[in-house]
Amino acid sequence: xxxxxxxxxxxIETLNVVGGKINSVRYTDETKNxxxxxxxxxxxxxxxxxxxxxxxxxxxxxxxxxxxxxxxxFVQGKKVQKKVTRRRACDPAKLLKAGKSLMAKTSKECQxxxxxxxxxxxxxxxxxxxxxxxxxxxxxSYFSVDLSLKDKQSxxxxxxxxxxxxxxxxxxxxxxxxxxxxxxxxxxxxxKKTIETGEYNVIFDRYDLLGLIFNHLIAESYVGxxxxxxxKLNQRVFSEKLSVYGDRNPSTNYGTAxxxxxxTVMPDYRSPIIVxxxxxxxxxxxxxxxxxxxxxxxxxxxxxxxxxxVGITGVYVKPSGATLAEITKDEPxxxxxxxxxxxxTTDGVVGLPVMLxxxxxxxKMICRVKEFNASGNIFDLLGKDLIAVTADNxxxxxxxxxxxxxxxxxxx
Amino acid sequence: MYRFNDGFYSDVRTEDRYTTRISYVNGQKRECxxxxxxxxxxxxxxxxxxxxxSTTDLNDIQHELDKLYAxxxxxxxxxxxxxxxxxEVNSDVVMQFxxxxxxxxxxxxxxxxxxxxxxxxxxxAAKMPSGVxxxxxxxxxxxxxxxxxIKYDYQTCGFVLSCTFLTEKDYFMAHYQQGETExxxxxxxxxxxxxxxxxxxxxxMNAKEIVPGNYPVILSPEAAGVFAHESFGHKSxxxxxxxxxxxxxxxxxxxxxxxxLLSIVDSGKVKGCxxxxxxxxxxxxxxxxxxxNGVLTGRLHxxxxxxxxxxxxxxxxxxxxxxxxxxxxxTTTYIEKGALSKEELFAGVRHGYYIESVKHxxxxxxxxxxxxxxxxxxxxxxxxxxxxxxxxxxxFTTLGLIDGLSDKVELLSFVSGGCGKMEQSGLPVGFxxxxxxxxxxxxx
Numbered sequence: 109x110x111x112x113x114x115x116x117x118x119x120i121e122t123l124n125v126v127g128g129k130i131n132s133v134r135y136t137d138e139t140k141n142x143x144x145x146x147x148x149x150x151x152x153x154x155x156x157x158x159x160x161x162x163x164x165x166x167x168x169x170x171x172x173x174x175x176x177x178x179x180x181x182f183v184q185g186k187k188v189q190k191k192v193t194r195r196r197a198c199d200p201a202k203l204l205k206a207g208k209s210l211m212a213k214t215s216k217e218c219q220x221x222x223x224x225x226x227x228x229x230x231x232x233x234x235x236x237x238x239x240x241x242x243x244x245x246x247x248x249s250y251f252s253v254d255l256s257l258k259d260k261q262s263x264x265x266x267x268x269x270x271x272x273x274x275x276x277x278x279x280x281x282x283x284x285x286x287x288x289x290x291x292x293x294x295x296x297x298x299x300k301k302t303i304e305t306g307e308y309n310v311i312f313d314r315y316d317l318l319g320l321i322f323n324h325l326i327a328e329s330y331v332g333x334x335x336x337x338x339x340k341l342n343q344r345v346f347s348e349k350l351s352v353y354g355d356r357n358p359s360t361n362y363g364t365a366x367x368x369x370x371x372t373v374m375p376d377y378r379s380p381i382i383v384x385x386x387x388x389x390x391x392x393x394x395x396x397x398x399x400x401x402x403x404x405x406x407x408x409x410x411x412x413x414x415x416x417x418v419g420i421t422g423v424y425v426k427p428s429g430a431t432l433a434e435i436t437k438d439e440p441x442x443x444x445x446x447x448x449x450x451x452x453t454t455d456g457v458v459g460l461p462v463m464l465x466x467x468x469x470x471x472k473m474i475c476r477v478k479e480f481n482a483s484g485n486i487f488d489l490l491g492k493d494l495i496a497v498t499a500d501n502x503x504x505x506x507x508x509x510x511x512x513x514x515x516x517x518x519x520x
Numbered sequence: 521m522y523r524f525n526d527g528f529y530s531d532v533r534t535e536d537r538y539t540t541r542i543s544y545v546n547g548q549k550r551e552c553x554x555x556x557x558x559x560x561x562x563x564x565x566x567x568x569x570x571x572x573x574s575t576t577d578l579n580d581i582q583h584e585l586d587k588l589y590a591x592x593x594x595x596x597x598x599x600x601x602x603x604x605x606x607x608e609v610n611s612d613v614v615m616q617f618x619x620x621x622x623x624x625x626x627x628x629x630x631x632x633x634x635x636x637x638x639x640x641x642x643x644x645a646a647k648m649p650s651g652v653x654x655x656x657x658x659x660x661x662x663x664x665x666x667x668x669x670i671k672y673d674y675q676t677c678g679f680v681l682s683c684t685f686l687t688e689k690d691y692f693m694a695h696y697q698q699g700e701t702e703x704x705x706x707x708x709x710x711x712x713x714x715x716x717x718x719x720x721x722x723x724x725m726n727a728k729e730i731v732p733g734n735y736p737v738i739l740s741p742e743a744a745g746v747f748a749h750e751s752f753g754h755k756s757x758x759x760x761x762x763x764x765x766x767x768x769x770x771x772x773x774x775x776x777x778x779x780x781l782l783s784i785v786d787s788g789k790v791k792g793c794x795x796x797x798x799x800x801x802x803x804x805x806x807x808x809x810x811x812x813n814g815v816l817t818g819r820l821h822x823x824x825x826x827x828x829x830x831x832x833x834x835x836x837x838x839x840x841x842x843x844x845x846x847x848x849x850x851t852t853t854y855i856e857k858g859a860l861s862k863e864e865l866f867a868g869v870r871h872g873y874y875i876e877s878v879k880h881x882x883x884x885x886x887x888x889x890x891x892x893x894x895x896x897x898x899x900x901x902x903x904x905x906x907x908x909x910x911x912x913x914x915x916f917t918t919l920g921l922i923d924g925l926s927d928k929v930e931l932l933s934f935v936s937g938g939c940g941k942m943e944q945s946g947l948p949v950g951f952x953x954x955x956x957x958x959x960x961x962x963x964x
Contacts (some may be wrong), residue, residue, distance in 0.1 A: 124570075124845070127763020131824075132570035133591070136843055139576075157557060157576040176552040222764050226943060254943070258760070263770050264884055265760040328545060332648025333691050334684040399548070414541075415551045449881060449888035451909055454690050459909050459964065461888050479886070 109170070110182055111239040112371065113162060114142040116232070116412065121200045123207040123227040125255065128215035130207050130227075140412035143169040151180035151395075155413025178415060181398035187241045188373050192358055192366050197249035198229040198277035206277060210253075214286050218257075218293035224266070225255035229277065232363055236371045244371060250363035251277035253285055253505075257292065268292065268445060268464055272505025275362045281505070288503040295466050295473035303467075303477045303519055309441035309495060310482065310515040311432070311468060314425045314508050316444060316460075317489060318352060320452045325381060326418060327392035331400045336456050336486070337387055341402065345487065346385040347494040349428035354379030354391075354407050354420030360507060361422035369410035370394050378424055379405040385491070391418040427499035427509045433471030435496055435512050440469040442477060442517065443502060443510075456486040462517075473502055481518045489513045522582055524665035527594035529565040529604045531664035532581055533800055534558065535842045538623050542631055543652040544638055552627065559842035560584075561800075566592035567601050574843045603827040607666055608803050614672040615659075617701070622655040622677050625703045630655070633706060634679055640713045644721055646683035646694070653679045654935045655703070660798075668802040675701050676793045676948060678935030681713065685724035692724035695892070699793055699933040723893050727905040730896070732964035736872030737911060738865065738897065738957050741930035743875040743889060745951030748784050749853050749939070750883040751915045753951075756786070756810045756818075757836070757848040757941075758825035768829060773816055778919035780814040783856040788835050792933035794852035794950030801837040801846055808834045810853075811919075822848050840944045849941060855953030858925025865924045865957050867900035873963055874902055875911065888912040911961050924957035 117139050124132040142155045143165040152173025154165045198206070207227045215223060229251050236244040252273040256266040270289055274281040324335040337345060355361040356368070357377040366377045370393060374380075381389045389405040390397075393416040397404035409419030435441065443466045450460035460482040467474040484493070493514040501510055524530045536558050543551040557576070562584050564571045571588040575581065598604055622630075634653040641649035655677035662670040678699035685692045696716045700706055739747055761768045788796035788805030797805050801823050809817040821829070822837035825848055837846035866874075874895045881889040894908045913921075931952035938946035 126759075129763075130569070132572060132845065134572040134574070134845060135587075136574045138574075138843075153553075155555075157559075176549075178549050178552060224762075256942075258764065260764065260766055263767055265755060265757075266884075328648055328650075332546070332684050333686045334648065334693055411553075413555055414553055446884075448884050448886060449890065449910065449912075451879070451890045453907075453909055454692070457909075461886060461910070461912060463884055463886065 110146040110184065111166070112144040113237045115235045116140045117234070118230060118232045120228060120230040121203050123204065125211055125223055125225050125227060128211050128223045130204065130211060133204055141165060142410070142412050145169045145173050146180065146182035147173060149179055149181065151178050151182070151415055152176065153413060153415055155411070180395045180415065183394045183398060184240050185242065185370070185372055189243045190373065191245045193247040194249060194275065194358060196231060197251040197275060200229060203229045206282070210282050210285060213282070214289050217286055217290045220260060220297050221289070221293055222258040222260055223255055224258070225253070228252045228254070230363055234365050236367055238371055242371050244367045244373065246365050248358060248363050250275065251281060257289065259296065268296065270503070272503065273362050274505070284505045288505050291473060295475055298475035300476045300478065301467055303442070303480070303517065305517065305519045307514055307516050309435065309439055310513055310517070311441050311443045312511045312513070314423055314511060316447065317486070317511055318423060318425070320450070320458060320486060322391070325391050327390045327396040327400050327402050330390050330402065336454065340387050341390070343387060344385045345387045346382060346490040347492065348385040349494055349497060350382055350385050350490055351426035352382040353424040353426070354381060355422035355424035356406070357424065360424055364421045368406045368408040369416050370408040372406035372408065374406040379407050379420065391420065393418050425497050425509055425511065428497045430496035430498055431471065431500050432468065432498050432502060432510065435498065436468050436471055440467050440474070441512060442466070443468045443473060444482065452486060457483070458486050458489065459483050468502070478519055482515050483518065484515045489515060521663060522585060525589050527596055527598055528589060528592060529598055529601070529607070529665055530585060531563050531662065531668070531802065532560060532585065533842060534560045534578060534661045536659045538657045540622065540627070540630060540655045541652065542634055543650070544634065545650045546648050552631065554627065561839065561842040561845065562588060563845065564588040564592050565598070565604065567595040567598050568593070570845070572845050603823045604666070606823055606827055606833060607664065607801060608833065609666050609668050610798065610802055610804055611669050612798070614797050617657060617673045617675040620702050621657050622675060622703055623657050637679060637681060637709065637713055640710055641681060641683050641717065643714070644683065644717055646685055649683040651679060651681045652936070662798065662802045664802055670798045670802055672797050674795060676933070676935055677701070677703050677706060679706065680936050683717070685721050687724055692720070694720035694724065697934060697936065699935040701791055701795070701933070720893060723905040727907045730873070730906050730908060730963065733962070734960045735963050736869045736957065736959055737961040737963065738869060738872065738874045738955055740874070740876045740955060741952045742932055743878050743891070744855050744953035744956040745853070745932060746878045746881040746889055747887065747956070748855050748953060749850060749949065749951045750881040751887040752784055752810060752919065753786065753850045753853045754883065756820050757850070758819045758821050758829060759848040762825060762828055771816065771819070773818070775816045776814055777816045777916060778811050778814040779922040781858055781925055782811055782814055782919060782922050783809060784811045784853065785809055785856060786820060786836070786850050786853045788851035790852035790931060790950060792852055792931060792950040793935070793948035794850070796835065796838060796851045799835045799837040799846065800839050803833045803835045803837065805835040805851070820848050820850065822846060838947060840947045844944050847941065847944065849947055850939065850949050852931060852950035854929060854931055854951055855925065855956060857927050857929045857954045860924050860926055862926045862955055865926045865955050866897060866902070868924055868957060869897045869900060872897045873906065873908065875908070883915055885915060886912060887915050887918070909964055911963050913961050918958060918961060921959045922956060923959045926955040929954050
């Protein structure tokens, strides 16, 4: 009988921001334990919150294996022994003071916005062991801000968002948050420009367009005919400038384990999904990869008491070379900041109602433009019309690059 | 039970949550999980700042409470704080699901239900037939330093079935969901499942393209419920008005915001997935009109927002679980019925579209709804199925264009999904309404 033991601990302190001030502090400590056993093509799982007796948990998992009869293709991975640690992001005892100071400064610099949301400091650790001798462990930490920005004159619930994650809280992180939101604020309140219906260079945050395709990358959707990528594994689907990875690399995705839920450690801690425009991987666990004969690239996810499912904890998009300043030097671009309820048809046609967008010139946000609808086919937007995956971001607190493409905008 | 210190307002909320999840994908059992979790959420208020802690060790609550007291500042005048004064003191036990608890239904019976219904999908030669059975039974207890003690239970159960219908050039993801509060009400649904998947297969095979433009639209109770929830319900959550005097003035009670036909209600008293007889601050549920006859009549509150806006508590402080603080959320939100029969409502449309079911919706100043199944209406009759990617419009313009409501309300209850707000997603909410006719919406 093969066995896996997982442990996860988190200690998170969260500040709630209302109207630019901290109105609450939340402390959450959690410990989760998992034992999985595999035998005769079946899996048994048991999980418990809090400290617990692992021997009892193992007995429960064995019992579940016998009684529940859940088929699962167990694939023994390579024996890996590795530990990754990083220094603490923030002293929890100082977070409240730091958060108050950060919000006071940001509100002072950005007087047109009412700021709400969360400031968080998390310390996470985990262990994975299996009966083949693999032993993996990590200690990780992050400081994050996840804020809504509301124009004091608008009747909307909120008008814009700002999110950033840092490996460490200090003066640099605080200055970055303030200067990012100040840049956003100044462009927001500059005189709004009208644009005409037509084709434009358009800049997106990585999740806006890629978020539309993730469901189509799930192995079950792919083999079941419910994916726009059906039959295209190992074929070129997008521009060779585009490479997309599931990201467990601690240098770019803070606060995550470097291994997946089944103890798989990928080269460079990243799961290759699209490499130079070629569809190389799908979202699968060891069972679905084996069942459907698709590649397994470390994209297993699991609840602490559940059979492994699939998922990625972050996305890394490899820069293709150009910077925002370079691609907006000769022709300004439109940065799509907030969309509302966009969708993609089964043949890949994307419709995005854009609520907030900005004109970008020489790599800088200049001013808002009027609301519009953006449209295009995903295979063109990330294919022949893809301009670049930039090395930089409009916001310094957001580590990843941005996706620039050519797109038709319809202005009412 | 707990030692609440003087000089602070404090409360403790505990949940004993039992859940089952059984799933099958393409004939293979994927999960059969029973989870039993106990958690507590502890709050301390010193008149200026809230301090919260969450724990999974119910023996450790007093220790967590004492740690929060150590972080807060003792306030001898806390009892006269405006928000603290507003908090209700209730003493009540509302245990209505104990005799029919899903905890007492065997796993074998739950598995059998799902397996039986999945067999209906096999008759359609569809790809990747999948199903999931879900249930939850929770027992909540709430104690406050003002003297409240409340105990109540909550229950949902149901199943979601799905498959993919392949056409010559396309595919369609078909779904069916049944949510109830009693296991026995899930029985005997084979005919409904068969009928629904036959309809969706017909839709997949025959749906035609439309010419985008402005048309009259009739929303089903499901689509009307999504519209009420997304386009107006979220705007009624008063936390977005905190510290924003400008917006509070703009959202003045008594302002005309919609057609005089329209009344929108939110109520935690409705039995279903949005049932919440007491909110997570111990406030008793009540029927709250958000819009009555087209006029802004109320909004949804927790203690903080009600105090800020000098309005009454509404019973809408809710958290997705005892690992989060309560924030202002909806419960069951619905449009009240009108005067027309369904036939009379449809008869008023010469050429338009009927939105039967919805994939997703969202709403800020504009709203968008992505239909799943929709039909063309010609001369008052439902005709061919049509492919519509989204219907959209300006929220307030559209609220003013409602020109007919049918005379029966259907309230929907769900077992999967839920409402998301900030970091808290998957909150069970109910919604619904009558059939709603809008004289013009942009359809594409």
